[in-house]
Amino acid sequence: MSFGQGGPSGGPGGGGTPDWAALAERSEARTRRRRLMTAGGAVLATVAIGAIVTTAVVTTDGGGSGADRGASRLPSPADLPEDTAEPEPSFSPVAPPLPPDPKDYISSAAKDRAPITVDGFFPGGKLTTGDRVHLKGATNRTTDCASGTQGALGAVLTDNGCEQLIRATYRRDGVAVTVGVAVFATEARAKRTVDQVSGGLASLSGEGVTTFCRGGTVCRRTTNSYGRYAYFTVGGFLDGRRVTTADKDVFAVGDDLTNFTFHQIHRRGLTQASEAAADPNGG
Known part of the structure; x- marks a missing residue:
């Protein structure tokens, strides 16, 4: 009984010699992919940290220039008025005399x-x-x-x-x-x-x-x-x-x-x- 041609070289049930050159190329390709993914993750993390730092600078830094400096700057205590209370009405402590009673x-x-x-x-x-x-x-x-x-x-x-x-x-x-x-x-x-x-x-x-x-x-x-x-x-x-x-x-x-x-x-x-x-x- 014939089963036909066997599987790929080195496959299960095969009896031939392994293709070392092909195996080496596949291993190198996997290494390159891991390096690229690691580098990409580092770049994304760097960009995210940079964005957070930039946002904090824009929000708190009053030393910018142009319109951004005036729009984002919070008022300092020196800019606030010292006394915002309105003057209270004054009343004479002496009551006006009552009108005379005709009777x-x-x-x-x-x-x-x-x-x-x-x-x-x-x-x-x-x-x-x-x-x-x-x-x-x-x-x-x-x-x-x-x-x-x-x-x-x-x-x-x-x-x-x-x-x-x-x-x-x-x-x-x-x-x-x-x-x-x-x-x-x-x-x-x-x-x-x-x-x-x-x-x-x-x-x-x-x-x-x-x-x-x-x-x-x-x-x-x-x-x-x-x-x-x-x-x-x-x-x-x-x-x-x-x-x-x-x-x-x-x-x-x-x-x-x-x-x-x-x-x-x-x-x-x-x-x-x-x-x-x-x-x-x-x-």
Whole structure:
């Protein structure tokens, strides 16, 4: 049985002599490849190290030239401003004085020095409140406070030291109301008068107003105080009819006059307080 030609020389199952020249060439080729790979690796490592060193130099070196030097240079402490804090606002340790209280100037005769007159409390010839017009009639000012009262009110005013009493009458649509302002030295005296009130104000006729609220006729009366002033009203019908709680016209005229008198007293204090604020050394 024939198996044909044998394998390569020196191969398994061969019986010939080895080709030493071929083996030597293959060994030399393998050596050259190892040398080239070793040299290439060294070159790559050198390039990588060089890149790292170059990057570090570019980042930290301020001694370059041209645009690169200005762009990559970090500021030194000398380049930073010494004080970056903004100035803080300053405040005066002294608080500004509070504006004067108008009520202080109408609470005692010591500070309430403005002249006291009829026109100061009841100016003009009429009082207009919204669409209601009240015509002013007779007025009166007296230092004999009891003479302008009815019943026990005169004694109450006198006992508390009433200095003067100012009255004025207003009329509208058959209704008449007399309002009176009693002046005292202090606020305490005015308040005590209101607490002790009895009787009432005497109506004031004349200047187109006939006698009203006299002879026991039922009328509406009010009493109040503000500062060193006590103020009163008495109101009713000019034809002598008695007033009931259903007579809104009488209540409306009386309320208008009461509110107006309060504001006139307050305005008196406001005027004097404003003058004091404008001239604090004026006394």
